[in-house]
Amino acid sequence: MSFFQGSAMYINIISNGKYKYVYINESYRENGKTKTRHVQKVGRYDLLEAKDPNFLEKLKAQYEEPRKRNEELKEEKLNAMVASLDRVIEPDYLSNAAPLLCYGMEPVRAVWNNDLKLDYRLNYLQEHYSECEFNINDAVFYLSAFKLINPSSIAYAYDKKNHKTSESES
Numbered sequence: 001m002s003f004f005q006g007s008a009m010y011i012n013i014i015s016n017g018k019y020k021y022v023y024i025n026e027s028y029r030e031n032g033k034t035k036t037r038h039v040q041k042v043g044r045y046d047l048l049e050a051k052d053p054n055f056l057e058k059l060k061a062q063y064e065e066p067r068k069r070n071e072e073l074k075e076e077k078l079n080a081m082v083a084s085l086d087r088v089i090e091p092d093y094l095s096n097a098a099p100l101l102c103y104g105m106e107p108v109r110a111v112w113n114n115d116l117k118l119d120y121r122l123n124y125l126q127e128h129y130s131e132c133e134f135n136i137n138d139a140v141f142y143l144s145a146f147k148l149i150n151p152s153s154i155a156y157a158y159d160k161k162n163h164k165t166s167e168s169e170s
Helices: 045-051 055-086 103-115 118-129 136-149 154-169
Strands: 008-016 019-030 033-044
Touching: 008 055, 019 045, 019 055, 033 045, 045 055, 103 118, 103 136, 118 136
Parallel strands: none
Antiparallel strands: 008 019, 019 033
């Protein structure tokens, strides 16, 4: 059985008549519902305890280690995903290849546009009350998102954006 497919293994003791039986069970999801199945019948509790009084602790330790490793792998994967969203990828200006995109701002853009409707508001204000030739919404969004993702100085973000645009124009 695989421990890395979202299933959880655990020890279950079930009373059946006058005896208790030890099972290794697996909890898993199927079609959105949680289900359980017996993976292995270990044996009668009293007989196992007579052979080794610490059998239950040993059995739990045997299945606890893969569970901890599974949790560590999930945490490492999540940290790697977050780090990849946070990374600013520098394009290679000397080659003709298209610049790499940084997708870390996309969740911020969704909140900006869909929840807060700031794109609509800033565009409306620019259209009716400003004579700026550049898109204020794009500039404010970039600086705000950059500050949220990488809380360094706004001046650094502005200089970095200007460096990218001036390089691509020449």
